Amino acid sequence: MQMTLSFLGAAQEVTGSCHLLNIDGCQVLLDCGLIQGSKADVLRNHEPFFFTPSQIHAVVLSHAHIDHSGRLPLLVKSGFTGPIYSQKATVELCGVMLKDAAMLQARDTERLNKKRAKNDLPLLEPLFDEADVDRVMQQFVALDYGERTQVTSQLKVCLSDAGHILGSAVVELWLGQGADSKKLVFSGDLGREGMPILDDPTLIDKADLVLMESTYGDRLHRSWDDTLEELKSIFARTIEQSRGNILLPAFSVGRAQELLYLFHLHAKEWDLSRWRICLDSPMAIRATQIYVENYSLMDEDFKRFTRMSPGKHPLLSNVDFIDTTEESMELNHIHQGLIVIAGSGMCNGGRIRCHLEHNLANPLSDVIICGYQAQGTPGRLLVDGAKSLTISGESVNVAARLHTVGGLSAHADQAELLHWYRHFNDSPPVILVHGEVEAQKVLLAQLNADPSLAPSQSVIAEQGDCLDLTQLPQFVWSPNSIDSQTLEE
Ligand SMILES: [Zn+2]
Ligand SMILES: [Zn+2]
Known part of the structure; x- marks a missing residue:
């Protein structure tokens, strides 16, 4: 059975969260976020997807923040017609946030185009508009926390409270069946213990692979x-x-x-x-x-x-x-x-x-x-x-x-990330995403320095990396799954 995970966004950076699971030819995206930051970064959102949107079977969305949800309307505009699984409150928040993003798209593109026209550069189209957002809203499948859902014949997911914003989720994914099945846990963005309003991030004990955010991997927040x-x-x-x-x-x-x-x-x-x-x-x-x-x-x-x-x-x-x-x-x-x-x-x-x-x-x-x-x-x-x-x-x-x-901050700091990871049985392999590389290196060193914690394997994901999940707990990097046809377009 084929089972791969490709890192297509928020790899050695904080925004643009996007990971692609391929289970026996069935492709499922974890998040489809907008790249934010400098002007050059923002322009990267206009580059084609690293896959063919019409061939994506489903999306699982961790939470409503735009760096996780912001390219969903573009995905739909580009041919994706499948379901988008998310916590109920995330769906409601996306209704507000993606509408706002569409409005910003229109305004920012107009502003950019004025400058580009002066410099004889080709004009840009807005990434998406309100009609695309309306279609996204129709494709949402709202889930409760703790509700296990069959996404494809070979993939089940369950969302638990990540304590980061309303509706934010840690995503548990069960891939395949029987002896060869694997369990992946995607942290999404992790909140903090004792944060006002929200519950603490859910601790999980079993995983064959942990995909963990690392925004504040190199620092401790003030009490x-x-x-x-x-x-x-x-x-x-x-x-x-x-x-x-x-x-x-x-x-x-x-x-x-x-x-x-x-x-x-x-x-x-x-x-x-x-x-x-x-x-x-x-x-x-x-x-x-x-x-x-x-x-x-x-x-x-x-x-x-x-x-x-x-x-x-x-x-x-x-x-x-x-x-x-x-x-x-x-x-x-x-x-x-x-x-x-x-x-x-x-x-x-x-x-x-x-x-x-x-x-x-x-x-x-x-x-x-x-x-x-x-x-x-x-x-x-x-x-x-x-x-x-x-x-x-x-x-x-x-x-x-x-x-x-x-x-x-709404993000776990180094100690809180380590605490969240420590709860897993048997120190499963871990891949760091959603962080700047300096912060990630420090967190990786901390993970490996503690003998009670040291994961069997730990790496910082690189953009375009593709991991063969069938060999876990061994890491076997498979050929890049990036769809070459899309890139040539
Ligand atoms: Zn977030
Ligand atoms: Zn984020």
């Missing part, structure tokens, strides 16, 4: 207590001076809701009544509604809070939802007393750019970076200490105080 102290000190200090705004670039799904919840929990302690808190993102507003509706998937603390204070929902009280562009632009006239949560989380698009333009030069304003910043993004430039930033073609001085609050 929750320290992180909360850090946030408190920022709010307190700014209140004393009280002549600036606080900007929080945040992913619309996950981080935005987490911040709203923290503001609810610490409203008194952080003296937040002196601030006007604005969630300035239509997508985050819709996502918040989906979080509110899927309350049964949250952790016990959150459920208790929701029960305890009916009419004062932890995600809906104390916050102004800024939906229209006009309302958002009005905020630009306010120079102090605002806390603005807006996307995008890496400052490479969305309303946060307008707020940065109006606040970055003010030394009494604060920018709190509280999420992962991919290489090449404006957010990363800020973290790396850029003295100025180009926004809408204008150079803006960075005088505002910049804070990097790493402890709010």
